[in-house]
Amino acid sequence: MADPKGFLNTPRREWPRRPVPERAGDWDEVYVPGALLPIIGEQADRCMDCGVPFCHEACPLGNLIPEWNDLVARDDWRAASDRLHATNNFPEFTGRLCPAPCEAGCVLAINQPAVTIKNVECAVADRAWEEGFTPPRPPERLSGRTVAVIGSGPAGLAAAQQLTRAGHTVVVYERDDRLGGLMRYGIPAFKMEKRHLERRLEQMRAEGTRFRTNTAVGRDIGADRLRARHDAVVIATGATAWRELDVPGRELTGVRQAMEYLPLANRVCEGDIEVSPMSAAGHHVVIVGGGDTGADCLGTAVREGAASVTQLDIYGRPGAERDEDSEPWPTYPKIYRMSAAHEEAGELRTAPAADADARLFAASTLRLVGDGQGHVRELHLTEVDARRRPLPDRERTLPADLVLLALGFSGPDRGDGLVDGLGLELAPRGTIVRGPHFETGVPGVFAAGDAGRGQSLIVWAIAEGRAVAAAVDRYLTGGSRLPAPIGPYDRPMAV
Template sequence: MADPKGFMTTPRQDWPRRPVEERVRDWNEVYVPGALLPIIGKQADRCMDCGIPFCHEACPLGNLIPEWNDLVSREDWRAAADRLHATNNFPEFTGRLCPAPCEAGCVLAINQPAVTIKNVECAIADRAWEEGFAPPRPPERLSGKTVAVIGSGPTGLAAAQQLTRAGHTVAVYERDDRLGGLMRYGIPAFKMEKHHLERRLEQMRAEGTKFRTSTAVGRDIGADELRTRYDAVVIATGATAWRELPVSGRGLTGVHQAMEYLPLANRVCEGDLETSPLSAAGKHVVIVGGGDTGADCLGTAVREGAASVTQLDIYALPGAERDEDTEPWPTYPVRLYRLSAAHEEARDLRTAPVADADARLFAASTLRFDGDAEGHVRSLHLVEVDARRRPVDGTGRTLPADLVLLALGFTGPDRQDGLVDQLGLELEPRGTIARDAAFATNVPGVFAAGDAARGQSLIVWAIAEGRAVAAAVDRHLTGSSTLPAPIGPYDRPMAV
């Protein structure tokens, strides 16, 4: 604890964002480059080095937060990077994309703004790359065992890196043409520029991990063939089966799933396309769904030059303060009004004049879509709902809509490639892959991790799952393992 009074003398200061008018004209990250390092030492000083650090419990990775806060405050960046990488394979990802449940569990957050843990993490990760503190770590010897990892999202990459470093020969299979899963084609570049991903992939290649892109297991290569070829298989395909909205007019042209829209915008940024076939330019856009995916659609539509953008959230407008009765400290307050970068942009640019706050209409439920004579969507009809999602009489309204994006979440793994059925995997009632306490499926030698088995979750849980399943696979192959297993398959976030 470098400054015992830091939490009393230093106010919270977040990484400043670039001006809205500037950043909506490009796809670069929203933060001011270089503005974090000058402030981060004092922010780390605010950490109280609690006797019982609840940030540890709130983070499924078990990040050693007070330790690296202290090291940052003392400007010992090498030691801070070592402590950070001891529990997290990809801190530059979580430092940009994780909603920071650790900050919700910060003891200081009981009655003050929490320590900027996420910003400190990001500063350490970026400094580690700048100073060469994240070199490849190839194994000293090979085990002779082989592992196939299906899926190159954060779970698959974490599992692959851990198993490669343990000495196993690992190949990662990805059905897309580029690696990264949703980090590549689902997350917009303004939230995380892709060079962060490329840098880690190069590190993994140097360590010995093999990658097979444009290969859908179950379609391009049989699942049974893969199982025969490798000593173990890890399924980390994510939960990509999206939820539908079964209302009248769903089949109209112009009504699309968010994950049909976002990948195309990302491909424009990658240079694959000049413009997206689903570009929001000049269109009235309505996003159905109030979560992070909806916010990603919002920021993307604003940058594409939409005529208007409105986001519908079926929940009521949340308060600005934690509800201690329903979501007490140190749990993560889901129902809390937060202003993401995309919502800040929409608010300042007034993309949705009818919105309750920023671009959002709260307690709003979609009734139907109407189209023109050519079968293209032109309007969305909605109604206000109460806390039990029952329509409130007299609250119906119509919004112009040339493009509707459905961001309603995901239910489980996509079964279209045939992987699940070819292996004969047992599923949970909600559609996720069933597994036991050792992450093993009903098929010998086949393990499941991440959203494919847990269900839709956060990136920090995805990485924790990857690290934990790697320990389970290592134990299966060798009889024992020294790899860390931060969580079990049945662990869940802290809740009341």
């Protein structure tokens, strides 16, 4: 504990964001470049090095948070990087994209603002790259065993890196033209610039991991053929089967899924196309869904120049403080949070009909109405109670010529034939059934990440990737020294 009184004397300070008019005009990350390092040492000093650090339990990776907080406070960045990378393959991803359940479990958060764990993590990861603390770690010898990893999202990449470092020959198959899964085409650049992803992929290539893009297993290569070619297969395709909105008017032109809309905007940033054919420019946009994907659509629509953009959340507006009865510490509370996208929409007044920033809370879509020529023009909604039942005389209408559905995902997409080709069993909610060691009902085939767990956080995906790598290593060699931070049935802390 570098400063025993740090949590008493130092207030919480977070990485400052760039001014809204500036950042809403580009696709760069929203934070002020270089503004994190000057404040991070004193923020790390706020860590109390608790005897029972609940931040460990709140993080599925089991990150050694008090240890690297102390090392940062003492300005020992190399040691901090070693402790951080001991449990997390990609801290520069989680430091930007994870909602930080570790901070909800911080003991200081019982009665004060939590330690800025996520900011410290990001600072250590970025400093590690700048100082060369993360060189490639190729294996000393090869095992002679080969593993196919299907999917290059965080779970697939974590599994591939762990197995490559263990000495197995790993090939990652990705159906898109670029690697990264949702981190590539689902996450906007203003949340994480793709250079962070490219840098880590180059490290993995240098370690020996092989990549095959534009290859949909089950369609471009038969699932049985792939199984015969490799000693083990890890399915990490994510949960890409999106949920639908079952209301009148869903068939109208202009009603699209969020994961149809976001990849096109990312392709503009990649330089593939000049303008997205689904651009929100000049349109009245309504986003159905109050989660992170909806917020990503919101920030994207603001940058594209939407005439207006409103986000609908079926849940009521949460309070500013934790409800100690229903969500006691150290569980992750549902409180009112202001993302960068909501801040932008609120300050730019893009949603004059919204309750707060750009959101309408306790709002349920009733129907979509067209213009007589098949294109959506209005969205009719109603206010609902806590049990999502419509309230009388609470209907209203929003102009809408682009409606984006951000309702979440149910499981892996069966369209490419992978699930059926391998004869995998699916649970009622659409995820792949697996045993206590991530194994499916097909010998040598394992499932990790959202494909088996269901839609979850990036930190859980990386933890699953690390854990399934240990299971595969054990299957191939009879034992494993790889860490397994979680099991397939583990879940976040809850009441």
